Amino acid sequence: MVTTEQDARPDVASNADDYALRVEGLKVYYGTPRGLVKAVDDVSFNLRPGERFALVGESGSGKSTLAMAIMRLTREPGHIAGGHIYLGDRDLVEMEEKEIRSIRLSEMALVPQGAMNSLNPVMRVGDQIIDGIMDHVPPGEGTPNRTQLNTRIHDLLVRVGLDPTVSRLHPHELSGGMKQRVAMAIAISLNPHIIVADEPTSALDVVVQRQIMQTLGRLQEGLDAAVLLVGHDMGLVAQFADTIGVMYAGKLVEVGSVPDVFKDPKHPYTKLLIQSLPSFDISRQFVGIPGMQPALLNLPPGCAFNPRCPSVHERCFREVPEYLNLDVGRGVACHLFDEEAAN
């Protein structure tokens, strides 16, 4: 039974249906001639309505693979090899393509990585935004007329910091960041419950970035939509997100609230990540985390981080650490916490 006290806590959903999205034991593998690439390997996490969850981690650690799988957009040779993705009580993994398509249109929006390359090169920006809107008119609702559409386009472009005249241009006439903002405008035009944004601001200057994230934030609050933000910019994550999930070599190795993870990172990789954050101190050594990223096709036995970990011990070479829940919404996958979690 759920107590009222618990209900009042923002990070506790009183039962499963209160989550906007639940990912359970998700596995996404790519078949290659040289073996299986386990890009997402047994990942679980939850998103509450209105939550802003940031997924960070090294390049190649599986963030986009996870984001695409949540949209059920995994492409060959990739496949979902196990697990569940619950949207409310419906499991997206089990769904037919037809059903999933209607959900994608009405409930989930994606800003893919490399969005600036996702626009149609022969179509004017305004028409692409219209296409997006028309695709998403809920059944039974009348289609908007031309004037309404134009007002809508004008409004969306201004919201992402673009001059409304941009609607008449073709993608090749736009800068990288302008294209990225058009992709963002299309995504926010749809009033989704879940917004998956894969590095949506990587090509934007910080002034525009701030404007767009604030726009996204306001929109998301208005809709009570959950946002899954994939990115590596820890500054942006600290500013925007509530919760942070850290991936390493296909696994989610740490989850926690943004203040907790920044102030008290648990996993040795997260610790190094926080320590290596760049600053304006030029006297400081300019170094990354020592050691090479592991090859996903050839992971070391035990913990994948063991060749680079300063706290490595005997057990780390034998056993893959399990994801341990330390507290509500706080967890880590590292043998250093095995005992703490057992208590």
Next chain:
Amino acid sequence: MSDFMRLEHVTRTFGGGALSTKPPIVAVDDVSLSIDEDEPKITTIAGESGSGKTTLARLLMGTITPSFGSMYYRGKDFTKLSRKDSWNFKQEVQSIYQDPFGSYNPFYKVDHVLETPINRFKLATSRQAKNTMIEDALAMVGLQPGDTLGRFPHQLSGGQRQRVMVARALLIKPRLILADEPVSMVDASLRATILDSIRRLNREIGISVVYITHDLTTALQISDNILVMYRGSVVESGAVERVILEPKHPYTQLLIESIPQPDPDNKWGDEPPTARFEDFDTMFGCKFADRCPHVMEMCADEHPPQFHLEQHRQAQCYLYRDEAKVMEDPDLATIFQDRRAELNV
């Protein structure tokens, strides 16, 4: 000092032809800049999205030509290069494009991207030398050959695609690398490693680098000088640590203030001022006037000149008209600093 490339009063516009009702977009507005070969530097270009950074890089790359002004490659007029000079230019100037998702031919494996320049420019004499070269270049960007070679571009993550492009430029060891957001999809730690490789090549074998980025922290770490662009103009430029740590132009100040801090206790403040599109009459005066907190009457009349604020810095802003003189030589490189001795690697 010998100029490898020189831009003199270069302006590049798009659209607005005789039949067009719209005024042209001035993507790069009267920029003079030389790239010096004897003191190869790392120059950052930062600034607003859409301010002309990529256009400036494309001019330097020779893929577009100036609408006004002139360009020289090793002292020769760029529009009249001989075939031999053009060929040399293609080897000596390498670019890393902003969009790694659009940079690949999807039908070729990644290996092709790395092998082609080796064959084309005859960089290796044996199969083995070629492989070593490729592996070394991949290692410099933190990639494992086993996880990269033999794959098609769509089989790599965004950051991996970006890094292959960096590896390609490093492997050719040109005289000038034009890197347009080369590490925008890579995490901070790996960014440090890759940029460090670029800096080493700059110092050790004298490669000049133009580094276009929105990441001012890494700009400060690796570059000698910086240009800050706003709507086609270089509004402030000079020694990187002066400009970033003590910005003078109101746009640069806004930019630096807006950097998101990786500190949840130090959150973004109020809404940043955004352009008012309706009444922007920045045709003649300062282009930042419609957003500038310090705007004065005079700012609307004429575009501010390059005020030479201190040895290694200029800013296009009337706030400094009393304390500083207008730069005599508009070439921005004349005020650049050389940080190589100080930042020895």
